[in-house]
Amino acid sequence: MKILVPVKRVLDYNVKARVKADGSGIDLANVKMSMNPFDEIALEEAIRIKEKGNAEEIIAVSIGVQQNQETLRTALAMGADRAILVVATDDVHNDIEPLTVANILAAIALKEGPSLILCGKQAIDNDFNATAQMLSAKLKWSQATFASEIEVNKDIVRVTREVDGGLQTIDAKVPAVVSVDLRLNEPRYASLPNIMKAKRKPLEEISPADLGVEMTQRLKVIKTKEPDSREAGVILENIDQLVEKIQETVGG
Amino acid sequence: MKILVLAEINDGELAEDQTSKTVSAAAKLGKVEVLCASNQCSDASKKIAKMENVENVLVLEDDLFAQSLAESYSETLMDTIRSYSHVFAPSSSFGKNILPRIAGMLDVMIISDVSKVISEDTFERPVYAGNAIQTVQSIDKVKLISVRTSNFDAVPLTGSANLKKIECNTKNSLTTFIENKIQTNDRPELTSAKVVVSGGRGVGSKENFEIIEGLADKLGAAVGASRAAVDSGFAPNDWQVGQTGKVVAPDLYVAVGISGAIQHLAGMKDSKVIVAINKDEEAPIFQVADFGLVDDLFKVVPEIEKKI
Numbered sequence A: 001m002k003i004l005v006p007v008k009r010v011l012d013y014n015v016k017a018r019v020k021a022d023g024s025g026i027d028l029a030n031v032k033m034s035m036n037p038f039d040e041i042a043l044e045e046a047i048r049i050k051e052k053g054n055a056e057e058i059i060a061v062s063i064g065v066q067q068n069q070e071t072l073r074t075a076l077a078m079g080a081d082r083a084i085l086v087v088a089t090d091d092v093h094n095d096i097e098p099l100t101v102a103n104i105l106a107a108i109a110l111k112e113g114p115s116l117i118l119c120g121k122q123a124i125d126n127d128f129n130a131t132a133q134m135l136s137a138k139l140k141w142s143q144a145t146f147a148s149e150i151e152v153n154k155d156i157v158r159v160t161r162e163v164d165g166g167l168q169t170i171d172a173k174v175p176a177v178v179s180v181d182l183r184l185n186e187p188r189y190a191s192l193p194n195i196m197k198a199k200r201k202p203l204e205e206i207s208p209a210d211l212g213v214e215m216t217q218r219l220k221v222i223k224t225k226e227p228d229s230r231e232a233g234v235i236l237e238n239i240d241q242l243v244e245k246i247q248e249t250v251g252g
Numbered sequence B: 001m002k003i004l005v006l007a008e009i010n011d012g013e014l015a016e017d018q019t020s021k022t023v024s025a026a027a028k029l030g031k032v033e034v035l036c037a038s039n040q041c042s043d044a045s046k047k048i049a050k051m052e053n054v055e056n057v058l059v060l061e062d063d064l065f066a067q068s069l070a071e072s073y074s075e076t077l078m079d080t081i082r083s084y085s086h087v088f089a090p091s092s093s094f095g096k097n098i099l100p101r102i103a104g105m106l107d108v109m110i111i112s113d114v115s116k117v118i119s120e121d122t123f124e125r126p127v128y129a130g131n132a133i134q135t136v137q138s139i140d141k142v143k144l145i146s147v148r149t150s151n152f153d154a155v156p157l158t159g160s161a162n163l164k165k166i167e168c169n170t171k172n173s174l175t176t177f178i179e180n181k182i183q184t185n186d187r188p189e190l191t192s193a194k195v196v197v198s199g200g201r202g203v204g205s206k207e208n209f210e211i212i213e214g215l216a217d218k219l220g221a222a223v224g225a226s227r228a229a230v231d232s233g234f235a236p237n238d239w240q241v242g243q244t245g246k247v248v249a250p251d252l253y254v255a256v257g258i259s260g261a262i263q264h265l266a267g268m269k270d271s272k273v274i275v276a277i278n279k280d281e282e283a284p285i286f287q288v289a290d291f292g293l294v295d296d297l298f299k300v301v302p303e304i305e306k307k308i
């Protein structure tokens, strides 16, 4: 089977997001960008499925600015076989909505015919948690979100999902879209030889128009502001003071 | 305007707090109808009917909805949903699974994790793990909204809505339920508890986590955990608080052996009072804590438990 893995380029998770002074968004000029951590986990899982002999090819896709090439080179160095870059904007501050991303990915899926699409469950920038679900709706494929375990059989993927009460296991018919959670695996680092090899792997560049997808925006971002900040409080001297504060708070 | 709320029901059991707070958010725009879809609806629908501002409860009793699989909703309810201008669901694993799929089917955007309803088309939602708050305006015909329930109060149970039976006649041929591993305990639910005691990597082991649980039980609290504690197997996944876990806003949040990474803060910084116990005085958790104690948790926690 073929596996498709969409990877998003986002502000690195170790970097604190700064709101621009004019309230127009987050400042992304000259900051460290990386692959969305959840997408890294999705890609790692695809590589493990392939290493077990259950997949022949892994295609990484990224949608956004030209620089997403770097993210795709990382994906190729980790173990993707080839990459597709959809250049959809020339401004890194222009976040493409999950609905449009789903439309683009659906068009690619219809062309490439993967049996499985492995997505990160959410992007750590817009925190929408929506692309996988929208994509499976567009394709009318089965959906399994928040996976912490994936077992690939011929026509079925068995997915254990992290849900609010604990864990839920479901069988999803192939082709399926699966979104992954943090505990699925620990992604590998790309080795130096693999980084070198990745430079020669195919990376195709296309536009949304090539796929017949229209760029739309349904949610207009009117304003971006800092959250109400919390003042640091007091450091207490001993346990008795702490007990007193806890009792005051819970009214005991 | 015609507003629908998807009640969260798992195997006949209403998630009352989540549903009530979602009704509360939706009711900022007007009276609502609530869809009660499950394998057993009698208890759940009666509870929903009492929620203030609910006009009608649409009761859809069918085994198809026992396990809240996304396809069961999206394949069968599109005609019903299309007739509303707004559809709300809690931003729990239930709502996050189902609502964006419905959005995809309707070709509209989802407005996830709404923390404030400003008007019928304008909403606030946190982004970047809560490091920024965005105001967004939707141009879609049907607005699909998942609600960050910790930002809303439950509605009073003063209503008496009508119950209306509805039916569906489709199947979910895409996914099949296999099993649930649901942890049950007598503690309050994490997302609605007044007090939460959470442990992090500093707690060190599953056995040691008992001291966190001991203090929680003394305080009648729910137990939470950092991702590091869950990943290390000290605590089950459904205890995780944070950007990718649960969002809580109790009256008191006690963070024990938790450093205070932004992803953890995203899930608890709206708590009324935050107490932190950490042996490292530089730990970022102290920057958001109202009260901090710099000490060894193994000494402090059992002693607090004794003295309370």
Ligand SMILES: Cc1cc2nc3c(=O)[nH]c(=O)nc-3n(C[C@H](O)[C@H](O)[C@H](O)COP(=O)(O)OP(=O)(O)OC[C@H]3O[C@@H](n4cnc5c(N)ncnc54)[C@H](O)[C@@H]3O)c2cc1C
Pocket (backbone or CB within 6 Å): A013, A037, A038, A124, A182, B199, B200, B201, B202, B203, B225, B226, B227, B228, B229, B240, B241, B242, B243, B244, B245, B246, B256, B257, B258, B259, B260, B261, B262, B263, B264, B267, B277, B278, B279, B280, B283, B295, B296, B297, B298
């Ligand atoms: C995409 C993504 C999503 C994430 N989502 C979440 C999330 O939802 N929730 C979450 O929590 N994390 C999340 N994380 C992880 C987060 O970045 C941190 O790694 C995690 O929160 C750290 O957990 P911790 O504070 O328990 O561990 P550490 O950072 O290791 O802190 C342990 C603390 O315990 C203290 N300590 C140790 N021993 C003692 C002792 N004897 N007495 C007192 N104090 C002691 C130490 O001083 C230290 O401050 C996410 C990360 C990523 C990349």
